[in-house]
Structure formats: C-alpha cells, structure tokens
Amino acid sequence: MTERVTLAREDDGIAVVTMRDEANRNAFTEPFVDELQAVLRAAATDGSVRVILLRGLPGIFCAGAHQDLLLELTSGEVDAADILLSKAVLDLPVPSIAAMEGHAVGGGLALGLCCDVLLMARESRYGCSFMNMGFTPGMGITRLLQDAVGEYLAREMMFGGEIIRGARFEARSGVNHVLPREQVWPRALQIAKRIADKPRHALVTLKANLSIRHRRMFEETRTLEAAMHRLCFAQPETRQRILENYTRPEPGREGETP
Amino acid sequence: MAAPTKEEILKIVKQHLADNVEDMDESKFDPAKSMKALGANSLDIVEVVSCTMRDLKIKVPRAELAKLNNVNELVDLLHKTAVEKEQAA
Numbered sequence: 001m002t003e004r005v006t007l008a009r010e011d012d013g014i015a016v017v018t019m020r021d022e023a024n025r026n027a028f029t030e031p032f033v034d035e036l037q038a039v040l041r042a043a044a045t046d047g048s049v050r051v052i053l054l055r056g057l058p059g060i061f062c063a064g065a066h067q068d069l070l071l072e073l074t075s076g077e078v079d080a081a082d083i084l085l086s087k088a089v090l091d092l093p094v095p096s097i098a099a100m101e102g103h104a105v106g107g108g109l110a111l112g113l114c115c116d117v118l119l120m121a122r123e124s125r126y127g128c129s130f131m132n133m134g135f136t137p138g139m140g141i142t143r144l145l146q147d148a149v150g151e152y153l154a155r156e157m158m159f160g161g162e163i164i165r166g167a168r169f170e171a172r173s174g175v176n177h178v179l180p181r182e183q184v185w186p187r188a189l190q191i192a193k194r195i196a197d198k199p200r201h202a203l204v205t206l207k208a209n210l211s212i213r214h215r216r217m218f219e220e221t222r223t224l225e226a227a228m229h230r231l232c233f234a235q236p237e238t239r240q241r242i243l244e245n246y247t248r249p250e251p252g253r254e255g256e257t258p
Numbered sequence: 259m260a261a262p263t264k265e266e267i268l269k270i271v272k273q274h275l276a277d278n279v280e281d282m283d284e285s286k287f288d289p290a291k292s293m294k295a296l297g298a299n300s301l302d303i304v305e306v307v308s309c310t311m312r313d314l315k316i317k318v319p320r321a322e323l324a325k326l327n328n329v330n331e332l333v334d335l336l337h338k339t340a341v342e343k344e345q346a347a
Contacts, residue, residue, distance in 0.1 A: 059299070059300075103299075103300075103301050105301075123299065124299075124301075125299070125301040125302070125305075162305070163301050163304065163305060165278070165280065165302075167280060244317070244319065244320065246320075247301065247304055248300070248304075248320075249300050249301050250299075250300035
C-alpha cells in the first residue's frame with residue numbers, strides 16, 4: 001500500500017512533508033490523520049531539521065475532513081481528531097512553510113494556516129466550506145484566517161462559504177506569496193533554503209517566541225469551536241447539508257489552462 | 259413569475275464562468291464544451307453551478323450534476339428543474 005503522507009529531505013536541514021493521498025483527495029480520513037500525525041512527529045523530533053515544508057498534491061493541497069468523517073460527527077459518536085493536526089503543526093519546533101499549490105478547503109486550509117509562511121497558487125481555490133454544510137468552522141480557523149486574509153474578508157469567507165481563487169488574495173492579504181501554480185514549490189524551496197542556513201538553536205528559540213500568539217489563540221478558540229460544533233452537529237439539518245453541499249475538489253493536473 | 263428560458267439560464271452560467279475563470283477567453287466560449295475544457299477546475303465548477311442555482315432559486319442534487327458532460331447539458335437540467343418548480347408552485 002502506498003503511503004498517504006511521506007517525509008523526505010530536500011536539502012541540508014530541510015524536511016518535506018508531502019500529503020499524497022490521491023484516492024481520497026487528501027481529505028482527512030482516520031488513517032490519513034494518523035499518518036500525518038506520525039510524519040509531523042518524526043519531523044518535529046528530528047534534531048537535524050531546521051525548516052519543515054508542507055505540501056500536497058499539485059491539484060489539491062488538502063480537502064479537509066472527509067465527508068464520511070463529517071457524517072460520523074453528526075451521529076455524535078466520534079470526536080473530531082483532526083483538531084490535533086492543527087496543534088501538531090502549530091507546535092512544530094522549527095519554522096514551517098505551507099506550499100499550497102493546490103486547492104485548500106475547510107480544515108485543509110486551516111492546516112496550511114498553522115504554518116509560519118504561506119504560499120498559494122493563483123489558479124487554486126481556498127475557502128471555508130464549513131457553513132455551506134451547516135456547521136461552524138473548526139481547527140482553529142476562526143482565529144487564524146484573519147491574519148492571512150484580513151478581518152473582514154475572513155468573515156465573508158466564513159459566513160458565506162465561498163471558495164475563492166488564489167489570485168484574489170494577491171497583494172491584498174497577509175499571505176506571503178500568491179504565484180502561478182508551477183512557481184509555488186520553487187519559491188517555497190527558496191525560502192526554506194534561506195531559513196535552513198541559520199543555526200537550529202536560534203531558529204528553535206525564535207520559533208518558540210513567534211508562535212506564542214497563534215498557539216494561545218488556538219487554545220482559546222478550540223474550546224469555543226468545539227462548543228459550537230456540539231450545537232451544530234446535533235441539528236438534524238446538518239446531516240442533510242453535508243450530503244448536499246460537501247465540496248469535493250478533484251485531483252490531477254487540473255487548473256492548468258489548456 | 260415564469261420560469262427562465264434556456265437562453266436566460268445560459269447567460270447566467272456564462273456570466274458566472276467569466277467571473278470565476280479569469281483566464282477564460284469569452285470569444286471562444288462554446289456551450290457544447292465542458293467547463294473543464296473551457297479552463298475551469300473542479301472548484302471553479304462548484305462555484306459557477308452553486309451561484310447559478312442560487313440566482314435561479316433552485317437546487318439540483320450533486321449526484322445529478324456529476325453526470326453532466328457539457329454546459330448545454332447543465333443548462334437543460336437547470337431549465338428542467340426550474341420549470342418543474344414553477345409547475346409545482
């Protein structure tokens with residue numbers, strides 16, 4: 001069986017975490033979440049790593065929770081384990097870079113936003129699909145999105161659920177780089193190389209400092225998000241909306257204009 | 259209010275396509291083609307279809323939308339749904 005998430009070394013001190021579950025479009029299934037957790041842990045505990053790059057498939061960075069997982073949540077039987085993914089990324093001891101070449105939706109976008117540096121593709125789409133399905137946003141995105149796109153656009157995205165083309169974030173958001181898709185990875189690598197030539201002890205020290213605000217915001221909001229979820233997932237309407245409005249990005253070389 | 263004609267629906271779809279696919283060449287627009295062939299990716303298509311359905315105040319199940327091959331088929335399905343809704347009212 002092919003791995004859903006892999007860990008590789010690109011260069012000295014650079015670790016690359018690649019989400020490559022084509023069959024499930026990089027959506028959070030139980031085994032995917034487990035593998036990603038394990039890979040993040042391996043990268044986090046490796047003393048030779050000075051920067052971590054997070055990337056997905058060319059067409060899909062991450063689709064967020066799998067529809068089946070969301071439907072299980074409506075039955076009230078499981079807890080959302082994907083919240084731990086946000087924490088795992090926020091807690092990485094070295095700088096992290098999200099190279100979001102492909103679409104990032106819902107929890108998939110939240111995952112990227114937990115990184116220190118954000119890159120998006122002009123052609124890909126990014127958004128909060130949560131409310132389309134009748135439940136409130138999670139994985140910390142209610143606090144993280146504002147920093148990336150600005151307070152008011154974040155509210156529009158969270159209330160309205162529009163999945164927006166990367167080009168719209170260009171030059172008007174806190175996203176580091178919005179580039180044509182094929183330029184995202186080379187640029188991410190370039191940034192990683194610049195970071196990786198700094199001493200690890202200094203990077204770890206600075207990261208611990210710079211990540212305080214997001215880690216604190218996340219701890220605050222996860223309790224609130226969980227309370228909102230309990231309320232929303234208990235509504236019978238939510239199940240129907242998940243069935244009708246689940247956003248399913250397709251993998252492959254899409255988005256490249258023929 | 260009468261149900262919109264196919265021409266009116268096509269106009270709405272085309273407008274949303276133009277709004278959502280920035281690199282689409284409108285002069286080459288051909289409703290016999292799929293939206294993908296016109297340069298739209300999967301999430302562009304989701305956005306175009308949901309915006310159009312919102313304008314028309316109708317809902318078509320995703321499973322039915324998934325069977326469509328081109329813009330004309332989408333317009334036909336949306337038209338059929340709008341007419342049925344009109345008759346039911």
